[in-house]
Amino acid sequence: MTGERPHPAGPAEPAAVTLVIPTFNESANVRELLRRIAESVPARLPCEVLFVDDSTDDTPAVIADAARDCPFPVTALHRESPDGGLGGAVVAGLAAATADWVVVMDGDLQHPPHLVPELVATGERTGAELVVASRYLPGGSRAGLAGGYRVAVSRAATWLAKGLFPRALKSVSDPMSGFFAIRRSAVADAVTGDELKPLGYKILLELAVRCRPETVAEAPFVFQDRYAGESKSTAREGMRFLRHLVELRTAAPLARMVAFGLIGLTGFVPNLAALWALTAAGLHYLPAEVAANQFGVAWNFLLIEVLLFRDRRRHRHFADRAGRFALLANADLVVRIPLIALFVGQLHLTVLPATALALLTTFVLRFAGTEALVYLP
Ligand code: GDD
Numbered sequence: 523m524t525g526e527r528p529h530p531a532g533p534a535e536p537a538a539v540t541l542v543i544p545t546f547n548e549s550a551n552v553r554e555l556l557r558r559i560a561e562s563v564p565a566r567l568p569c570e571v572l573f574v575d576d577s578t579d580d581t582p583a584v585i586a587d588a589a590r591d592c593p594f595p596v597t598a599l600h601r602e603s604p605d606g607g608l609g610g611a612v613v614a615g616l617a618a619a620t621a622d623w624v625v626v627m628d629g630d631l632q633h634p635p636h637l638v639p640e641l642v643a644t645g646e647r648t649g650a651e652l653v654v655a656s657r658y659l660p661g662g663s664r665a666g667l668a669g670g671y672r673v674a675v676s677r678a679a680t681w682l683a684k685g686l687f688p689r690a691l692k693s694v695s696d697p698m699s700g701f702f703a704i705r706r707s708a709v710a711d712a713v714t715g716d717e718l719k720p721l722g723y724k725i726l727l728e729l730a731v732r733c734r735p736e737t738v739a740e741a742p743f744v745f746q747d748r749y750a751g752e753s754k755s756t757a758r759e760g761m762r763f764l765r766h767l768v769e770l771r772t773a774a775p776l777a778r779m780v781a782f783g784l785i786g787l788t789g790f791v792p793n794l795a796a797l798w799a800l801t802a803a804g805l806h807y808l809p810a811e812v813a814a815n816q817f818g819v820a821w822n823f824l825l826i827e828v829l830l831f832r833d834r835r836r837h838r839h840f841a842d843r844a845g846r847f848a849l850l851a852n853a854d855l856v857v858r859i860p861l862i863a864l865f866v867g868q869l870h871l872t873v874l875p876a877t878a879l880a881l882l883t884t885f886v887l888r889f890a891g892t893e894a895l896v897y898l899p
C-alpha cells in the first residue's frame with residue numbers, strides 16, 4: 523500500500539473528523555466532491571479527507587490535482603490488491619484515520635457532504651459511538667436508488683439483516699447505508715486485532731455486528747442521484763452480501779457448528795443423486811455407496827470453504843485441505859459402526875439411541891477435526 527499527501531500544509535487545528543471515502547474509478551466525481559466538502563465542512567468542523575482507492579482509471583491523478591486547492595489535508599491511499607472490495611477499502615481507511623471521528627461516505631455524491639458536521643454533532647450531543655445516516659427516517663428518502671428493482675432488493679436486504687441480527691441492529695433503521703459517523707475508539711481494537719472481515723459493500727453491517735457500538739444514533743438523509751458515472755455494484759455483489767451474512771451469523775463457534783451440520787445435511791442431495799446415477803449405470807450398490815459418498819463430501823467441502831472458513835484458508839494449500847477434509851469425512855463412516863457396537867455393548871443402549879449418539883459423536887469430532895486439522899484457527 524502506498525500513501526501520498528498531496529497537500530503538505532495541514533490545518534492549524536487537528537482534524538476532528540477523518541472522511542474515509544472509498545473510490546473505484548470515480549475520476550469524474552472526486553473534484554466536485556472535494557469542492558462540496560470544502561464548501562460545507564471545514565468552517566463547521568476541522569476535517570481531513572482520506573481516499574482509499576482501488577481505481578484502474580486516472581482517479582489518483584485527479585485527486586492529487588484537485589487536492590491542491592483544498593483548505594484541508596487530502597490523502598490518497600492506493601491499495602495494491604483490492605481485498606474485501608468496498609468494505610476492505612473502508613477498513614484500510616479506519617486503520618489509517620487519525621481523528622476521533624471517522625465519517626464513511628461514497629465518492630459519487632450520493633451522500634451529501636453538508637451532513638458530515640451534523641452527523642458528528644449528533645454523536646457528540648447524544649454520546650453515541652455510531653451515527654447512521656438513514657434513508658428510512660422521516661425526512662430521509664432513497665430518491666437516488668434507481669428503479670423499483672433496487673428499492674425492493676434494498677428493502678429485502680434490510681429486512682433479512684435485521685432478522686438475523688435483531689440485537690446488533692435494534693436501533694439501526696438503515697443497516698445498508700454506506701454513510702455514517704463512528705468514533706475511532708469504537709473500532710480501534712477490532713482494526714488492530716484484525717477482527718474485521720469485510721466482504722463487499724455492507725461495511726456498516728460488519729461494524730455494527732462485530733464492534734457492537736455502545737449507543738447508536740441516527741439522522742435522516744436523502745440518498746441523492748449519482749453525480750457522474752454508474753454504480754459499481756453487480757450481481758456478484760449480491761452473492762457476496764449473502765456470504766457476508768452467513769459469515770457474520772456463524773462467527774461464534776456454536777453457530778458455526780450448527781451451520782456445518784446444516785451444510786452436511788444438504789450433502790445428502792448430491793450423495794443420493796450420485797448413488798442413483800451410479801447404480802442406474804449398473805454399478806453394484808456397495809462400491810456405488812462409497813463413490814457416491816465422495817460427491818457429498820466434495821459438495822460439503824466446497825460449501826464450507828466458501829461460507830465458513832474463507833479467512834482461514836491461507837494456512838494450507840487447496841489440495842491439502844481437500845485431502846484432509848475427505849479423510850475426516852471417510853473416517854467418520856469407518857468409525858461409526860464400531861462406535862455403535864461400543865454404545866450397545868458397554869452403555870447398554872438400544873440400537874436407535876446408540877446410532878443417534880454415534881452420529882452425534884462423529885459429527886462433533888468431525889467438526890472439531892475440521893476446525894483444528896483442516897483450517898488451523
Ligand atoms: N476502494 C474501493 N474499492 N471503492 C469502491 C469499490 C472497491 O472495490 N467498489 C465501490 N467503491 C466505491 C465507489 O467508487 C463509490 O465511491 C462507493 O464505493 C459506492 O459505490 P457505488 O457503486 O456508487 O455504490 P451504490 O451507489 O450502488 O451503493 C451505495 O449505496 C447503497 C445503498 O443503497 C453504497 O453506499 C452501499 O454501501 C449502500 O448499501
Ligand code: MN
Pocket residue numbers: 628630632748753
Ligand atoms: Mn453510488
